[in-house]
Amino acid sequence: xxxxxxxxSRCGRYTLRRDKCPYCGGxxxxxxxxxxxxxxxxxxxxxxxxxxxxxx
Ligand SMILES: [Zn+2]
Numbered sequence: 001x002x003x004x005x006x007x008x009s010r011c012g013r014y015t016l017r018r019d020k021c022p023y024c025g026g027x028x029x030x031x032x033x034x035x036x037x038x039x040x041x042x043x044x045x046x047x048x049x050x051x052x053x054x055x056x
Contacts, residue, residue, distance in 0.1 A: 007031035 005014045010026025021028060050056050 005031060 004016055006016070006018060006028035007014050007030070008021035008024065008026045009029050011021060011024045013021065013023050014031070015022055015028065017028065019028070020026065047056070
C-alpha cells in the first residue's frame with residue numbers, strides 16, 4: 001500500500017508499473033525496504049513540524 005513506486009534497475013527511473021519499466025523495459029526493483037525506514041521517520045518528523053506551525 002505504501003511503497004507503490006518501483007525503480008528500474010536499468011535506467012534508474014521510478015514508475016508505478018509492476019511488470020517492467022515503461023521507459024526502457026528494464027527490470028523493476030522495490031527501492032525501499034517494505035517495513036520501517038529512516039525516510040519514513042523523516043517524513044513523520046516534517047509532518048509534525050508542519051502541524052505545529054498550523055500549516056495542516
Ligand atoms: Zn528503465
